[in-house]
Amino acid sequence: MYLFMLEKYNGRNSRFTCPSCKQTNQFTRYIDTITGEYLADHVGICNRANNCGYHYSPKQYFNDNPDAPRREKLPEKRPDNYKKIISKKGEEGSIFSKVPASILDNSITNYNGNHFVTYLNTIFQPEVVQHLLNLYQIGTYYIYGSTYTIFWQIDVGNNVRTGKLISYNPQTGHRNKHKPTNWIHAVHPELKSANTFNLKQCLFGEHILSADSSTPVALVESEKTAVIAIGKLPCYLWLATGSLHEFKQSKLEILLGRRVVAFPDLGAYDRWQQKASTFSFKVDISNYLEIHATDEQRKEGLDIADFL
Numbered sequence: 001m002y003l004f005m006l007e008k009y010n011g012r013n014s015r016f017t018c019p020s021c022k023q024t025n026q027f028t029r030y031i032d033t034i035t036g037e038y039l040a041d042h043v044g045i046c047n048r049a050n051n052c053g054y055h056y057s058p059k060q061y062f063n064d065n066p067d068a069p070r071r072e073k074l075p076e077k078r079p080d081n082y083k084k085i086i087s088k089k090g091e092e093g094s095i096f097s098k099v100p101a102s103i104l105d106n107s108i109t110n111y112n113g114n115h116f117v118t119y120l121n122t123i124f125q126p127e128v129v130q131h132l133l134n135l136y137q138i139g140t141y142y143i144y145g146s147t148y149t150i151f152w153q154i155d156v157g158n159n160v161r162t163g164k165l166i167s168y169n170p171q172t173g174h175r176n177k178h179k180p181t182n183w184i185h186a187v188h189p190e191l192k193s194a195n196t197f198n199l200k201q202c203l204f205g206e207h208i209l210s211a212d213s214s215t216p217v218a219l220v221e222s223e224k225t226a227v228i229a230i231g232k233l234p235c236y237l238w239l240a241t242g243s244l245h246e247f248k249q250s251k252l253e254i255l256l257g258r259r260v261v262a263f264p265d266l267g268a269y270d271r272w273q274q275k276a277s278t279f280s281f282k283v284d285i286s287n288y289l290e291i292h293a294t295d296e297q298r299k300e301g302l303d304i305a306d307f308l
């Protein structure tokens, strides 16, 4: 699935010369909503509907040019060092602690009291919400007098590394700032009493990679954003780093051989770009939000889910 839209007006430079009537600054081009890139320069619509009427849609364009690249093609074969990196990850496997599956299983309950689920229900049809909850194994946990949403970190080997507990406002879907984020390995009686938990985080959503080796990956910072975005744009596997700090090479090596696009929150583009430039593999950083946000949206630091 690819989504294209007409470029929003952003000054005269966002309007081009019409290929039909040749009037300057009258032609609106289509852009790829994911990458923020233009389609071919004659795909668009002339603003002079009555005097010109030129409109060449993305659909027509791909019908007429079936071989045109929709996006950068995925690498045909994985890089040579792919196996090595995977096995390195496997060796690490022996030294991280795992959360017993029973703790995760017991959390898959009480969605009525889970404010994030309540919020999802305001955006999606019930069957979509159910699909999202199953896909990411979202859980519910009651502690310190409040109900938290658990975002489990399950790796490609299906090991549960930990779970992040976040409290939400059910109406706005915003994080409840009065309730600090907690971690299951730090609060669950069985895990914290042992005091030997060896935490090694993985990407949120990593487990969904194992069933699908070809779909491109979209990376965002927050778990909530990943869940909402996959409901809206399932053409990507949406994964979350959990924080800017966790956007790092060691955590992303598991994505080697895939096309990866990161969507930083508004205002974070430069920092993500800077970090990505230090990686030994390519991660595209989308500037879609930076290009399309209003000043007000920028102030709020919105993320891609707010735009979808």
Ligand SMILES: [Zn+2]
Residues within 6 Å of the ligand: 018, 019, 020, 021, 022, 023, 026, 046, 047, 048, 052, 053, 054
């Ligand atoms: Zn025209």
